[in-house]
Amino acid sequence: xxxxxxxxxxxxxxxxxxxxxxxxxxxxxxxxxxxxxxxxxxxxxxxxxxxxxxxxxxxxxxxxxxxxxxxxxxxxxxxxxxxxxxxxxxxxxxxxxxxxxxxxxxxxxxxxxxxxxxxxxxxxxxxxxxxxxxxxxxxxxxxxxxxxxxxxxxxxxxxxxxxxxxxxxx
Amino acid sequence: xxxxxxxxxxxxxxxxxxxxxxxxxxxxxxxxxxxxxxxxxxxxxxxxxxxxxxxxxxxxxxxxxxxxxxxxxxxxxxxxxxxxxxxxxxxxxxxxxxxx
Numbered sequence: 133x134x135x136x137x138x139x140x141x142x143x144x145x146x147x148x149x150x151x152x153x154x155x156x157x158x159x160x161x162x163x164x165x166x167x168x169x170x171x172x173x174x175x176x177x178x179x180x181x182x183x184x185x186x187x188x189x190x191x192x193x194x195x196x197x198x199x200x201x202x203x204x205x206x207x208x209x210x211x212x213x214x215x216x217x218x219x220x221x222x223x224x225x226x227x228x229x230x231x232x233x234x235x236x237x238x239x240x241x242x243x244x245x246x247x248x249x250x251x252x253x254x255x256x257x258x259x260x261x262x263x264x265x266x267x268x269x270x271x272x273x274x275x276x277x278x279x280x281x282x283x284x285x286x287x288x289x290x291x292x293x294x295x296x297x298x299x300x301x302x
Numbered sequence: 303x304x305x306x307x308x309x310x311x312x313x314x315x316x317x318x319x320x321x322x323x324x325x326x327x328x329x330x331x332x333x334x335x336x337x338x339x340x341x342x343x344x345x346x347x348x349x350x351x352x353x354x355x356x357x358x359x360x361x362x363x364x365x366x367x368x369x370x371x372x373x374x375x376x377x378x379x380x381x382x383x384x385x386x387x388x389x390x391x392x393x394x395x396x397x398x399x400x401x402x
Contacts (some may be wrong), residue, residue: 140304142310155323160331181353199376205379211384227325231318238314265358281369288373295380
């Protein structure tokens with residue numbers, strides 16, 4: 133077992149355990165805090181897959197900015213003190229059966245799929261390092277979607293401000 | 303040796319944890335977190351395949367997925383804030399004003 137294998141199993145185990153804890157903790161503060169190591173270790177898996185640029189983005193955006201946003205909202209509105217929120221849903225048993233069936237189905241599909249053999253270790257490095265390759269694709273072939281994404285973020289910024297604004301208080 | 307299948311199975315497990323979270327929990331914040339988990343599972347799949355077929359386009363797509371995930375979180379939390387102000391709850395079972 134090489135170093136790559138050991139690192140994969142470590143990252144995978146932490147990701148699965150922290151994700152399970154995040155969706156099962158009654159307190160949303162704990163859930164958000166468990167999701168932060170989960171996203172950090174997903175970034176580790178991205179590094180193993182030679183996607184260093186996206187690993188950094190994964191730490192900055194989902195693990196950093198978004199989790200801070202969640203914690204702000206949970207703290208500002210005292211959301212963990214609402215009654216009836218901690219009990220499991222009455223459809224939990226059915227949902228658990230559906231989830232187990234789904235993961236078994238997906239795992240069988242993945243194991244019996246037509247993709248043979250291990251990864252080639254050379255990865256996506258035909259035109260320099262990973263950031264150069266992704267940036268080159270982003271600013272040439274995918275320039276229009278890239279600009280559209282910035283427009284989406286602008287609209288979302290105004291939308292969030294309008295939605296969260298307090299009415300009739302000037 | 304770690305193969306593509308390992309990453310696919312891990313991604314399937316992560317996605318299913320997200321689905322289970324959406325189905326089982328009543329707190330809308332946890333439901334938004336579970337959606338975040340599902341998007342992460344999809345990103346992992348994209349990057350694994352991008353490495354497997356030696357094509358960087360999968361990573362570009364992950365970049366856009368992350369953009370949309372950030373947008374979804376910002377709007378979702380804004381809606382939660384507005385809802386909590388008006389209804390004093392984040393329990394999805396109590397949000398049934400649109401029910402016929």
